[in-house]
Amino acid sequence: MDGFLQDVLASSVALLILLAIMGVVYIIWTQIGLKKKREYFKEVHTELAPGQKVMFGGGIFGTVKSINGDVVEVKVRSGAVLDVSRYAIQEIEK
Numbered sequence: 001m002d003g004f005l006q007d008v009l010a011s012s013v014a015l016l017i018l019l020a021i022m023g024v025v026y027i028i029w030t031q032i033g034l035k036k037k038r039e040y041f042k043e044v045h046t047e048l049a050p051g052q053k054v055m056f057g058g059g060i061f062g063t064v065k066s067i068n069g070d071v072v073e074v075k076v077r078s079g080a081v082l083d084v085s086r087y088a089i090q091e092i093e094k
Contacts, residue, residue, distance in 0.1 A: 045086055048072065053093040056084055061093075 048054070052064045054074065062074035062082065070086045 041087075044089060044092055047092065048086060048089065054089050055091045055093065056088045057090060 048064060048067060050064050050066055053061065054064055055061050056074065060076065060082075062076040065073040065075050065081060067073075067086070071083050072086050072089065073081050074084055075081050
């Protein structure tokens with residue numbers, strides 16, 4: 001019986017070590033992805049200029065008419081001009 005308990009304890013320790021390693025890898029992977037997203041959106045928000053075609057939250061497409069600080073006027077296909085936050089813009093079409 002004593003050998004069985006040692007085997008169970010050794011298996012448990014090995015499993016905990018494996019789970020800890022997987023947790024560390026997950027945290028590192030997540031941080032790398034977040035850093036890339038932050039850099040991408042920083043670039044998108046600083047390169048924003050009138051005349052660019054953009055997509056903002058919800059998948060709505062339009063053309064930037066003007067930028068007033070954090071508020072961007074975007075003209076959509078129907079001709080309506082929407083005031084949206086600069087930070088709602090997800091992508092600049094190239």
